[in-house]
Amino acid sequence: MSIVTLNWEEFLQEATQFQKISERLNDSWTLYKKDEQEGNAYLIYEQKIINTVDQKSCTDVLEDTNYCIEDVTAAMPPSNYLLKIEYHIVYSISYQVPVLYFRIYRNDGSMLCIEEAWRIFRDYGDNASNTNSVDVPVPRTAADMLSIMTQLDHPVLGKPYIAIHPCRTAELLAQAGNSRNRILTFISLMGPYVQLNLSNEYGKQYTVS
Amino acid sequence: MSDPTVLQYAPLQSFVNPTFWHKLSDIKLNHDRLSDAPKPIFAYYTNFNAKACLLETDYAAFNGDFMAPRLYYPAVGTLYNKNTIEDFKACDKNELLRLEGRKLVDDFRTDRVLDDPKLLARFFVLSFADLTTYNYYYWFAFPCPLTPTLKVENGSSPQSLSDIPELQHLESLLKSQTQKPNFFIVKSNEKDTIYTLKDLLATSTAIAEQSDELYFGFADPSEYEHPSWLMRVYAAYIFYKCPDLVGKTVKFLGLRYDSKNKCDKSLVWTVLQTEPVRFDESTPFVGWEPNRNNKMGPRMVSMRDSMDPKILVESAINLNLKLMKWRLVPDLNLDTIANTKCLLFGAGTLGCNVARNLLAWGFKHLTFLDNGRVSYSNPLRQTLYTHADAIAGNAMKAVTAAKRVKEINPTAVSTGHVMQIPMPGHTIGASMEQQTNEDLNTIKSLVEEHDAIFLLTDSRESRWLPTLLGNTFQKIVINAALGFDSYLVMRHGAGSPNNAAAGDAAQPIDVGDLKCIGGGNLGCYFCNDVTAPGNSLKDRTLDQQCTVTRPGVSCIAASYAVELLVSLLQHPLRDHAPAYYCANGKSNFKEPEGLLGVIPHSIRGQLSNFENILPATQKFSQCIACSEKIIAEYRAQGNAFLFKAFETAKYLEDLTGISDFKALDSAIIDFDDSDLEMSETEDM
Numbered sequence: 001m002s003i004v005t006l007n008w009e010e011f012l013q014e015a016t017q018f019q020k021i022s023e024r025l026n027d028s029w030t031l032y033k034k035d036e037q038e039g040n041a042y043l044i045y046e047q048k049i050i051n052t053v054d055q056k057s058c059t060d061v062l063e064d065t066n067y068c069i070e071d072v073t074a075a076m077p078p079s080n081y082l083l084k085i086e087y088h089i090v091y092s093i094s095y096q097v098p099v100l101y102f103r104i105y106r107n108d109g110s111m112l113c114i115e116e117a118w119r120i121f122r123d124y125g126d127n128a129s130n131t132n133s134v135d136v137p138v139p140r141t142a143a144d145m146l147s148i149m150t151q152l153d154h155p156v157l158g159k160p161y162i163a164i165h166p167c168r169t170a171e172l173l174a175q176a177g178n179s180r181n182r183i184l185t186f187i188s189l190m191g192p193y194v195q196l197n198l199s200n201e202y203g204k205q206y207t208v209s
Numbered sequence: 210m211s212d213p214t215v216l217q218y219a220p221l222q223s224f225v226n227p228t229f230w231h232k233l234s235d236i237k238l239n240h241d242r243l244s245d246a247p248k249p250i251f252a253y254y255t256n257f258n259a260k261a262c263l264l265e266t267d268y269a270a271f272n273g274d275f276m277a278p279r280l281y282y283p284a285v286g287t288l289y290n291k292n293t294i295e296d297f298k299a300c301d302k303n304e305l306l307r308l309e310g311r312k313l314v315d316d317f318r319t320d321r322v323l324d325d326p327k328l329l330a331r332f333f334v335l336s337f338a339d340l341t342t343y344n345y346y347y348w349f350a351f352p353c354p355l356t357p358t359l360k361v362e363n364g365s366s367p368q369s370l371s372d373i374p375e376l377q378h379l380e381s382l383l384k385s386q387t388q389k390p391n392f393f394i395v396k397s398n399e400k401d402t403i404y405t406l407k408d409l410l411a412t413s414t415a416i417a418e419q420s421d422e423l424y425f426g427f428a429d430p431s432e433y434e435h436p437s438w439l440m441r442v443y444a445a446y447i448f449y450k451c452p453d454l455v456g457k458t459v460k461f462l463g464l465r466y467d468s469k470n471k472c473d474k475s476l477v478w479t480v481l482q483t484e485p486v487r488f489d490e491s492t493p494f495v496g497w498e499p500n501r502n503n504k505m506g507p508r509m510v511s512m513r514d515s516m517d518p519k520i521l522v523e524s525a526i527n528l529n530l531k532l533m534k535w536r537l538v539p540d541l542n543l544d545t546i547a548n549t550k551c552l553l554f555g556a557g558t559l560g561c562n563v564a565r566n567l568l569a570w571g572f573k574h575l576t577f578l579d580n581g582r583v584s585y586s587n588p589l590r591q592t593l594y595t596h597a598d599a600i601a602g603n604a605m606k607a608v609t610a611a612k613r614v615k616e617i618n619p620t621a622v623s624t625g626h627v628m629q630i631p632m633p634g635h636t637i638g639a640s641m642e643q644q645t646n647e648d649l650n651t652i653k654s655l656v657e658e659h660d661a662i663f664l665l666t667d668s669r670e671s672r673w674l675p676t677l678l679g680n681t682f683q684k685i686v687i688n689a690a691l692g693f694d695s696y697l698v699m700r701h702g703a704g705s706p707n708n709a710a711a712g713d714a715a716q717p718i719d720v721g722d723l724k725c726i727g728g729g730n731l732g733c734y735f736c737n738d739v740t741a742p743g744n745s746l747k748d749r750t751l752d753q754q755c756t757v758t759r760p761g762v763s764c765i766a767a768s769y770a771v772e773l774l775v776s777l778l779q780h781p782l783r784d785h786a787p788a789y790y791c792a793n794g795k796s797n798f799k800e801p802e803g804l805l806g807v808i809p810h811s812i813r814g815q816l817s818n819f820e821n822i823l824p825a826t827q828k829f830s831q832c833i834a835c836s837e838k839i840i841a842e843y844r845a846q847g848n849a850f851l852f853k854a855f856e857t858a859k860y861l862e863d864l865t866g867i868s869d870f871k872a873l874d875s876a877i878i879d880f881d882d883s884d885l886e887m888s889e890t891e892d893m
């Protein structure tokens with residue numbers, strides 16, 4: 001079984017390069033550097049997705065009907081609230097590969113737990129065929145989700161995040177073949193599990209150059 | 210819907226990053242404290258691949274030198290964070306909106322918006338942060354003067370930028386801009402310039418004549434057909450600033466980028482303002498954001514799950530258990546475990562190790578009962594104590610153990626009771642009678658308040674009272690005892706209610722040559738004995754009292770004790786779950802299992818050959834601790850009965866008739882485990 005790993009310098013160099021591409025494509029990946037220590041820099045990306053898990057309407061108990069001025073010019077707000085996913089591509093010193101951490105929160109700042117995350121991505125698996133992602137088997141069962149997603153402490157922030165198991169990453173990177181930027185390969189491989197789909201333009205940046 | 214010719218706006222929707230609440234709490238605790246003075250804050254919005262119509266904010270909102278994230282535009286706001294929920298509720302929201310609205314109109318009047326157009330992207334937040342419960346009440350508002358409505362030309366459909374030939378140059382013109390403009394003006398006849406508001410409006414004289422060529426552009430965070438609320442404020446300003454535009458058709462361009470960074474989906478609304486826009490004292494304002502019930506009112510979010518240190522610890526602690534449930538045992542009932550209250554008699558090696566294992570399994574309610582102090586030799590084996598506890602000289606084990614449990618898991622509920630367990634044959638002097646009575650009542654209520662009882666003391670006699678009480682009050686009783694290199698862990702037979710016959714619940718069903726004993730008919734620690742527990746500590750040297758054990762024995766037995774309880778708790782019959790034994794060695798039949806495998810009556814093992822056997826034995830009808838006679842007598846007489854037993858163990862023997870029985874032949878009821886000489890250990 002062949003594997004592909006990166007040392008920290010390679011990770012940092014390829015992450016920086018990836019961020020530059022993102023900037024060129026007007027995408028919004030940022031590279032956060034806590035300090036110069038090994039492992040203390042990571043890529044961040046945010047996006048909004050439709051909230052498919054909160055069925056119950058809501059719990060806002062206070063009401064103030066006094067403050068409703070009749071106003072014909074406000075369109076009704078949509079009932080579909082959004083969730084924000086914050087993805088971090090962090091370096092794992094022990095596995096020597098990138099690890100995808102993420103967390104999901106609602107518009108009030110409350111966080112989704114891992115079970116809810118599973119439900120989101122499991123449901124998402126059913127209609128993921130229309131995305132522009134690279135071809136990976138789309139997870140569909142709870143067992144699939146269990147085997148790829150877990151809760152881990154974020155190595156830089158020390159807070160619990162949801163993560164995709166790093167244990168098979170080196171192997172998958174090897175299977176993906178030669179790569180000019182392993183961060184890009186990694187995100188293309190893992191991202192589609194969690195609705196993180198890079199635009200095809202990223203790949204073109206390399207085929208052109 | 211309302212009049213189709215009236216332009217409607219997509220209201221801004223607040224989207225709060227959790228870090229906003231973290232920062233707000235931090236500032237409240239460390240800087241503002243009791244001050245509830247308004248604070249300037251910031252938010253941001255985007256028109257790049259925008260979803261819904263959002264105004265977002267995060268921890269950076271409080272930065273004086275706020276910079277919007279890449280591809281976002283800043284919005285300017287004020288935070289009114291109240292000190293109490295009463296202040297929050299009592300706050301006059303109409304007045305607050307009016308106050309903020311006037312500030313906005315002031316910025317119109319003084320032309321501050323020309324120098325700093327982001328002042329048009331305006332919001333404020335009324336909030337109350339309950340830092341003890343991590344509940345945040347908040348209400349966003351996007352103030353705007355209630356101006357005369359804008360009429361839409363050409364029915365109600367906006368035009369797409371791609372359908373406007375005279376603006377085809379805009380895409381490349383915007384690309385050349387490093388800083389994307391938030392509010393700007395373009396002219397159809399000038400293909401190379403993007404004007405700031407100040408460029409054209411500072412002297413607004415000629416604006417009306419050019420109105421056909423002008424497009425009032427703004428970064429539009431709306432994904433809908435309607436322009437975002439920002440345009441409403443923008444238009445109010447434009448028609449206020451340029452009264453000559455009133456009565457003319459005016460074009461607003463909502464600039465929107467798609468996921469490919471193209472702006473041809475931008476929309477143009479051609480509108481008509483028929484009445485002049487003026488502001489005075491009586492100008493009403495609108496803009497409170499409806500809550501998630503779509504009613505006028507504040508929102509509330511509980512951030513406990515991600516902010517309360519106790520919850521964070523708990524979720525971290527529970528993670529391993531949840532992983533076990535998720536990956537291996539989906540039916541595992543972790544709530545049952547978390548809700549089971551455990552009472553530990555004895556806080557020595559066994560007590561400490563049992564507590565450790567209970568914590569690891571997610572038990573949260575642990576009560577210790579012990580009367581010893583931590584001595585120098587203890588910390589090496591008694592895993593809840595340290596050398597410092599021994600140096601302190603007066604650290605009581607029960608209290609120290611409870612303290613440690615809470616240090617290990619701050620969400621645990623743990624108390625320690627320093628108390629001697631009265632024992633049969635250990636006569637109580639008259640001076641101690643009252644104290645003993647009180648202790649007995651305490652022990653009785655402790656047993657009643659808990660669900661599972663562990664017998665982990667250092668003598669056989671001290672297990673008698675807890676055995677009797679556990680049976681009387683139908684608690685799960687787990688017993689562990691140690692020899693030098695051997696151990697016994699067992700569950701006591703389930704007690705039966707006052708009015709029911711023993712073990713009448715489930716009919717035991719044998720499986721082939723596996724004999725089944727219903728959980729109610731299983732024996733207790735004393736059922737296998739023929740003698741009442743006399744004073745086994747009497748006439749012994751210290752060495753004999755402190756049975757020496759191999760260090761691992763306690764850990765093994767403690768682990769088995771806790772695992773046995775967990776297995777029982779996951780069985781639908783709990784302590785009524787049957788146990789099986791094979792009369793002639795190894796059975797060919799498969800023993801029925803609970804969720805976590807077989808549930809033996811007892812586990813007897815030794816380190817000399819690293820083997821366990823799992824004997825199951827019947828309840829002994831003349832048992833001096835669990836027989837019906839004893840339980841009935843205790844129920845009838847209460848403490849008075851106990852005192853008679855403490856006076857002399859012979860009383861119990863006579864009561865159960867065991868003395869006659871013993872005279873017959875003790876060998877008959879001796880069990881076939883004489884190779885496993887069990888003794889109890891002093892807790893070193």
Ligand SMILES: [Zn+2]
Pocket residue numbers: 732733734735736737828829832833834835836
């Ligand atoms: Zn018994």
